[in-house]
Amino acid sequence: MKLKNSFFYTLRENVKDEDSQSGNLLVRSGMIKKSSSGVYMYMPMGYKVLKKIEAIIRDEMDKTGAQELLMPSLIPEDVYVQSGRREGFGHSMFSLKDRFQKPFVLGPTHEELFVMAAASKVRSYKDFPFNLYQFQTKFRDEPRPRFGLIRVREFIMKDAYSFDIDLEGLDVAYQKMFDAYKHSFDRMQIDYKIVTADTGVMGGLLSEEFQAVTDIGEDVLVLCDSCDYASNIEVAQCITNENTKVEELKTIERVDTPNAKTIEEVAKFMHESADKFVKTLLYKTDKEVIAVCVRGDAEVNETKVRKLLNANEIELASAEAVIAATDAKVGFAGPIGLKIRVVIDKQVATMKNFIVGANTTDFHLKNVNMADFKPAFVADVRQIKVGDVCPKCNTGTVSFKKGIEIGNTFKLGDKYAKALGLEYLDANNQLHPVVMGSYGIGPGRCLAALVEQNHDDKGILWPRDIAPFQVAIVVINSKVEIQSDAAAVLYSQLKEHGYDVLLDDRDERAGVKFNDMDLIGIPLRITVGKTIENNQVEIKGRRDTEVMIVDMNDVYHTVREFFKR
RNA sequence: CGGGACGUAGCACAGCUUGGUAGUGCACUUGCUUCGGGAGCAAGGGGUCGCGUGUUCAAAUCACGUCGUCCCGACCA
Numbered sequence: 001m002k003l004k005n006s007f008f009y010t011l012r013e014n015v016k017d018e019d020s021q022s023g024n025l026l027v028r029s030g031m032i033k034k035s036s037s038g039v040y041m042y043m044p045m046g047y048k049v050l051k052k053i054e055a056i057i058r059d060e061m062d063k064t065g066a067q068e069l070l071m072p073s074l075i076p077e078d079v080y081v082q083s084g085r086r087e088g089f090g091h092s093m094f095s096l097k098d099r100f101q102k103p104f105v106l107g108p109t110h111e112e113l114f115v116m117a118a119a120s121k122v123r124s125y126k127d128f129p130f131n132l133y134q135f136q137t138k139f140r141d142e143p144r145p146r147f148g149l150i151r152v153r154e155f156i157m158k159d160a161y162s163f164d165i166d167l168e169g170l171d172v173a174y175q176k177m178f179d180a181y182k183h184s185f186d187r188m189q190i191d192y193k194i195v196t197a198d199t200g201v202m203g204g205l206l207s208e209e210f211q212a213v214t215d216i217g218e219d220v221l222v223l224c225d226s227c228d229y230a231s232n233i234e235v236a237q238c239i240t241n242e243n244t245k246v247e248e249l250k251t252i253e254r255v256d257t258p259n260a261k262t263i264e265e266v267a268k269f270m271h272e273s274a275d276k277f278v279k280t281l282l283y284k285t286d287k288e289v290i291a292v293c294v295r296g297d298a299e300v301n302e303t304k305v306r307k308l309l310n311a312n313e314i315e316l317a318s319a320e321a322v323i324a325a326t327d328a329k330v331g332f333a334g335p336i337g338l339k340i341r342v343v344i345d346k347q348v349a350t351m352k353n354f355i356v357g358a359n360t361t362d363f364h365l366k367n368v369n370m371a372d373f374k375p376a377f378v379a380d381v382r383q384i385k386v387g388d389v390c391p392k393c394n395t396g397t398v399s400f401k402k403g404i405e406i407g408n409t410f411k412l413g414d415k416y417a418k419a420l421g422l423e424y425l426d427a428n429n430q431l432h433p434v435v436m437g438s439y440g441i442g443p444g445r446c447l448a449a450l451v452e453q454n455h456d457d458k459g460i461l462w463p464r465d466i467a468p469f470q471v472a473i474v475v476i477n478s479k480v481e482i483q484s485d486a487a488a489v490l491y492s493q494l495k496e497h498g499y500d501v502l503l504d505d506r507d508e509r510a511g512v513k514f515n516d517m518d519l520i521g522i523p524l525r526i527t528v529g530k531t532i533e534n535n536q537v538e539i540k541g542r543r544d545t546e547v548m549i550v551d552m553n554d555v556y557h558t559v560r561e562f563f564k565r
Numbered sequence: 566c567g568g569g570a571c572g573u574a575g576c577a578c579a580g581c582u583u584g585g586u587a588g589u590g591c592a593c594u595u596g597c598u599u600c601g602g603g604a605g606c607a608a609g610g611g612g613u614c615g616c617g618u619g620u621u622c623a624a625a626u627c628a629c630g631u632c633g634u635c636c637c638g639a640c641c642a
Contacts, residue, residue: 012591012603013577017635028576037634091566092641109642143566143640151641200642207642218641315639408642440642476601511602518602529601538601 001469002491004478004505007044010516020216022451023148025460029520031468038145038153045520046447048468050156053443054135056187056465057158060180066131066160071113073137077103079112083419088201088312094139094153106139111202111412111438114161115420122434125165125426129173133160135443147216149448150404156444162437165424167413170435174206174411177439181210181407188446189463191453193403195221197232198303202438204412210441211403212449221403222384226396233400234303236384237391242350249353252336253366261331263296266364270355273297277355278348278368280333282322282340285311289321292381293335293356294345299383305343308379332357334365341376349378404449407441460521461542464563469502471559472522474513476529478505486537487528490555497556518542524562526555 011028018024018034026032031046042050058068077095080086086093094106107113114132121127138157145151162173185192190212197209209232211221220233231237260266267274277296282289283305290309292300306314319330325340326333334356335342348354353367390396414433417423422434447466454461464470471494475487484505491503502522504513510529517525527538531549539548539558550558 009575009592011576015576016571016578019635034634090640138642140642144636144638146635157642197642202642209642313640405642410642442642474601509600509602509604511600511604514602516603527601 001501002503002505004507010519018148020147020150020448020452021455022150022216022448025451025455025519026148026448029460031520032149038142038151040149040152040444045468049447049462049466050443052466052468053188053446054156054158057184057441057443058135060184060187061133061158061160064131064176064180066133068134069117069132070134071107071110071117071136073106073139074104075107075113077105079116080105083112083115083416085112085201092140092142094141107136108138108140109157109202109438109440110134110136110159111161111416111436112420114438115416115422115434115436118161118163118434119420119422122163122422122424125424127424128434129162129164129169131160131162131173131177133158133439147218147448149444150216151218152444155442158441158443160439162439164435164437165426165432166435170411170413170437174409174437177409177437178208181409181439181441184441185210185407185446188450188466190406190446190449192406193221193223193230193401195230195232195403196235197408198234198307199410202410202412203415204410206411208409209403209405210407210409212406212446212453213401213403214449214452215402216452217402217404219403219405221401222398223401224390224392224396224398227390227393229390229392229396229398231391233384234301236301236398238347238380238382238384239389239391239394240346240350240380241389241394242347244350244352246352248369248371249367252368252372254358255355255364255366256362257364258362260362260364261329266355267296270364270366272355278335278351280335280342280357282317282325282333283314284317284321285309286313287311289317289325289340290376291325291333291335291338291340291342292345293342293348293375294382295347295351296355298345298347298385300345301381301383304379304381308343308377308381326357326359328357328359328361328363332359332361332363334359334368335373335375336365336368337373342373343377343379343381344370344375345382346378346380347382404445404452405442406445406449407439409439410437412436412438455521458515459519462521462523464523467500467521467523469500469522470563471499471524471526472502472504472517473526473528474504474510474517476510476527478507483528483532486532486552490526490528490537490552493556494559497560499559524559526559 009030014024015027033041135158139154142153164170192210192212195209197207199207222231222233222236257266260269263274263277263279274296278293279296280291280293282291302314322330355366356368358365387397417433423431451460473487475483478484494501523542525540535552536549539550
């Protein structure tokens, strides 16, 4: 592409309404523009990058034998009511009505429609397996869009759905997708981790997330320093190795602890360390108010509690609800004598002679033991911490990294087939529900994550296969014929060899062109200037500081070598 | 949804306290000079001051409302 007369612009300053480096660099480089909160335009250069990412994913998908199709975004609301997900999505689904007042939604994900599509074909076990995918716009009304393209309300997703007759078939299909995802992200040169995750609103048997590692990531990844354990913190299990051999004291002691509400305050007041305490937190789910007890120095993992209770929603109970359940002010809840059900963390079950709230304002109880109350559940409900022992190898310790979810794979099982009646006949003429998997990648998030991971103070550093152009030819003075002629020769030559080449033939000063090419992150720059009088040009990698002086006749060779390394 | 901040030219901002002519830098147009890391000088073009209502002789400026954007939290594939 020749830059003169093409739609291209850059901004010299950051914009104020972008809160991430990737968002700002993408806006400044003229690749995207915000149209409203969490909704972006892709400008030609940005769209070119997006298409390169899509091309890699499409190539890997096609290699697995999956078939591409295209679904609508506008979907009758009833489809989600039937699958039972209308409620689950709640306000995050954009909904609207047609002129006859019939309710529609803008699809946030497409399991339901793919089930309907599959139903057109599926009759017999002989119809399997197959895998369908699309690149299509999704709509999710996020409460708080942020970080440029990371958390948006309208975005393109590559979503794929596998259909099999049984779990063994699903395992095969899943592995194929899993490998295709790894190949895709490897080709994009994203720094990523694969972690096990919560299945959330998707439901099903297994969820694994592909997480791009960056500081602005919204997910916490738990990684082991000695084995390959990797998990989203939401579902990271905690091992309880405590082995207390202390004698249980039989008498509970009531202690006056005026105004000491937090563990920190009570611990200080009683001169005991936090791990001698059990803290009791009250949660409100869509079903009940429930108490959750963890050791004083631990935190509750709400995802674990929600899954344990099979609830859809969970939040900390209001002060009124706490007072109603405990007959005490907030800060004095304990497991003894509560009217509501109690969940005890496994770690607490190993403790002896601990201290709990007395369910009486300003009082705590000492020397409490498990025998003193009846929990509804004893389960792993605490949050893993940095330095905890690895739940997989039980020898290493875990550390945290932040990640952006760029892909997610789900073993759905027969949940959707059952809800929507997708069945097939087996060889014995028996009906069975179809077994499904679903697999998503956010190309826009990949793009943003790549910028987060690859930039410097001058701009973006695109990986070779993602860059909008691989080579930029900068003509120092396009009015000098010998320069523009030489640039034109190189331009055609490199294009003939299959390179994506940008010719900066604008009537701008050299500094402007250099800065723009650095900003938009073209991996290799060829400068045609004064040295052309000696039949030489300059070649410089975006990440390099050294400039190579190369004879015109050796340019192609040098470019080829550069992209080999 | 709770708390907070901000809406003035394409971008970044000043002006608002104390009401009276709408400004600066970048970007844009023209001319001259300059020309290898975001040029200089000169002359220009571009703004319903987010929107509405009110107060006032007079509102970018004061009051109320509303919409939008951003931040913290809640929420979230």
